[in-house]
Amino acid sequence: MKWGxxxxxxxxxxxxxxxxxxxxxxxQSGTDLMRQAVRAYQDLDLDVAAGLIxxxxxxxxxxxxxxxxxxxxxxxxxxxxxxxxxxxxARAAARRLVLVDPRYRPDALTFPPQAITLxxxxxxxxxxxxxxxxxxxQFRPGAEALAVRLYASAYHTxxxxxxxxxxxxxxxxxxxxxGDSLDLRWDGLDSTGTPVPRGRYALTVVSTDSxxxxxxxxxxxxxVAPVTRDTQPLPLxxxxxxxxxxxxxxxxxxxxxxxxGVGAVVLPSVxxxxxxxxxxxxxxxxxxxxxxxxxxxxxxPARTIPENVASNQRLRDQWTRQRxxxxxxxxxxxGELRIAVKSxxxxxxxxxxx
Amino acid sequence: MRRLAALAVTCAxxxxxxxxxxxxxxxxxxxxxxxxxxxxxxxxxxxxxxGAVFTGAATLARQRWRLRLDYGQGNLTADTGTAAARxxxxxxxxLGFVAAPWLTLWAGPRARxxxxxxxxxxxxxxxxxxxxxxxxxxxxxxxxxALALAPAGTVDALPAFSRETGxxxxxxxxxxxxxxxxxxxxxxxxxxxxxxxxxxVEAISLGVVMDVRPR
Numbered sequence: 001m002k003w004g005x006x007x008x009x010x011x012x013x014x015x016x017x018x019x020x021x022x023x024x025x026x027x028q029s030g031t032d033l034m035r036q037a038v039r040a041y042q043d044l045d046l047d048v049a050a051g052l053i054x055x056x057x058x059x060x061x062x063x064x065x066x067x068x069x070x071x072x073x074x075x076x077x078x079x080x081x082x083x084x085x086x087x088x089x090a091r092a093a094a095r096r097l098v099l100v101d102p103r104y105r106p107d108a109l110t111f112p113p114q115a116i117t118l119x120x121x122x123x124x125x126x127x128x129x130x131x132x133x134x135x136x137x138q139f140r141p142g143a144e145a146l147a148v149r150l151y152a153s154a155y156h157t158x159x160x161x162x163x164x165x166x167x168x169x170x171x172x173x174x175x176x177x178x179g180d181s182l183d184l185r186w187d188g189l190d191s192t193g194t195p196v197p198r199g200r201y202a203l204t205v206v207s208t209d210s211x212x213x214x215x216x217x218x219x220x221x222x223x224v225a226p227v228t229r230d231t232q233p234l235p236l237x238x239x240x241x242x243x244x245x246x247x248x249x250x251x252x253x254x255x256x257x258x259x260x261g262v263g264a265v266v267l268p269s270v271x272x273x274x275x276x277x278x279x280x281x282x283x284x285x286x287x288x289x290x291x292x293x294x295x296x297x298x299x300x301p302a303r304t305i306p307e308n309v310a311s312n313q314r315l316r317d318q319w320t321r322q323r324x325x326x327x328x329x330x331x332x333x334x335g336e337l338r339i340a341v342k343s344x345x346x347x348x349x350x351x352x353x354x
Numbered sequence: 355m356r357r358l359a360a361l362a363v364t365c366a367x368x369x370x371x372x373x374x375x376x377x378x379x380x381x382x383x384x385x386x387x388x389x390x391x392x393x394x395x396x397x398x399x400x401x402x403x404x405g406a407v408f409t410g411a412a413t414l415a416r417q418r419w420r421l422r423l424d425y426g427q428g429n430l431t432a433d434t435g436t437a438a439a440r441x442x443x444x445x446x447x448x449l450g451f452v453a454a455p456w457l458t459l460w461a462g463p464r465a466r467x468x469x470x471x472x473x474x475x476x477x478x479x480x481x482x483x484x485x486x487x488x489x490x491x492x493x494x495x496x497x498x499x500a501l502a503l504a505p506a507g508t509v510d511a512l513p514a515f516s517r518e519t520g521x522x523x524x525x526x527x528x529x530x531x532x533x534x535x536x537x538x539x540x541x542x543x544x545x546x547x548x549x550x551x552x553x554x555v556e557a558i559s560l561g562v563v564m565d566v567r568p569r
Binding site: 252253255256257259260261263264267268271272273274275277278280281283284285287288291292294295298 | 389391393395456486487488489490491495497498499501519520521523524525527538539540542543544552554556557558
């Protein structure tokens with residue numbers, strides 16, 4: 001009987017373990033793990049919390065933590081390690097937090113004061129910079145500029161340059177101290193004042209310590225391409241009104257009258273040849289022809305239409321002005337160099353520092 | 355007597371036109387008078403007669419179809435010594451089709467008779483004609499011309515009929531307002547008979563044509 005009860009307990013414990021494993025397997029993302037880690041932290045199950053946080057931070061790809069979640073995870077890890085009486089691990093976590101987000105400031109309602117104090121100390125001792133720039137911008141080299149904002153973890157000295165992809169410097173933008181943040185502008189020119197050609201470049205920010213040693217380097221990738229501005233098509237000539245009355249209607253009345261007139265004179269000899277026809281055909285033919293001539297002139301053939309002439313002149317002047325203006329704009333646009341700059345995600349090349 | 359007959363025909367045409375007009379048939383009636391010259395040549399002889407002829411006419415129109423009826427009569431007197439005076443009576447009943455706004459095609463019989471001192475000579479033509487018109491002033495004036503051909507026909511007491519060709523040309527002008535049309539026309543036709551005989555009738559006329567509208 002005792003053996004039977006023991007077997008039941010063993011099976012039950014195996015079931016619970018299997019359920020726990022299944023629950024863990026169900027955690028598919030860093031965010032889920034962090035949720036569990038925070039619960040463990042609140043339950044003061046610090047070892048479990050530390051393990052879960054490290055697993056959450058290790059996620060990569062689509063399941064990885066977002067930048068802000070990652071910063072919060074490091075702050076939880078800093079706190080957990082501090083509470084586990086592991087100050088070195090706590091400082092290491094805090095330092096990684098500074099590198100992830102130099103602007104991070106812990107919430108005093110969430111984290112204990114001693115953790116915030118530790119993080120603040122590490123932040124001040126860890127010079128780091130991050131950069132923000134518009135993802136895609138266009139400007140005229142020399143006249144306009146790409147704006148980049150730098151955020152620093154602590155007051156320190158930086159050296160900012162635009163470099164080629166291989167690291168060779170093109171132009172130094174700023175050398176000096178940075179406190180909280182700093183705005184930089186790059187006008188697309190190199191140190192000789194020449195617009196940079198198409199290619200991959202980087203904005204490199206080197207952080208140095210008080211002794212002038214390089215402690216960190218941030219690279220903001222920049223992809224530069226010249227831009228050809230669209231030119232406007234020249235306007236089509238406007239639809240002008242006729243400046244003279246058309247000849248067509250006048251000819252259309254003259255032609256049948258002339259045909260009938262001529263026919264009355266000529267055709268009798270054709271259809272009734274060999275006769276001396278009376279003069280009546282000349283009378284009728286003449287009357288019809290004269291009536292046709294009168295109708296021809298009554299239709300005012302090719303008469304100037306002053307209203308249309310004036311209207312056309314206005315249209316012509318307006319069209320000429322537009323054409324000249326657009327041609328000038330196009331010429332200016334064709335001679336105007338613009339570059340498009342796409343910025344990538346900033347990368348810290350030398351994350352290891354004091 | 356025959357003038358009375360022409361007048362009766364014109365009146366009958368007018369009354370028929372009034373009746374047809376009330377059945378959505380457009381009707382025009384007209385009356386014209388003119389001078390007609392008729393010359394006959396055969397084997398070196400020539401006769402010429404001329405005189406005034408008066409004609410009444412009516413045209414019925416529905417959609418693209420036309421029907422024209424006309425009858426004219428007059429006395430022709432001799433212009434040459436050998437010719438005898440005679441009475442000319444001429445009538446026509448033809449069906450027309452408006453092939454284009456400017457072109458109407460006609461077909462139908464035409465009859466002519468000469469009567470003098472108890473002798474009546476009848477002419478009978480089966481005629482086709484094309485009549486074109488060109489507007490000079492819209493709804494005010496137009497010129498017209500026509501070509502006619504009668505490939506078949508009969509003539510009493512004369513050599514066998516060969517053919518008849520003819521033309522007409524003229525001008526129609528509408529009097530001010532919705533007035534009648536005044537029509538000036540010249541026409542000539544020649545009939546060729548076997549043996550080289552030619553009969554030529556030439557006329558210049560002035561007439562009035564008016565629309566008949568139902569009340």
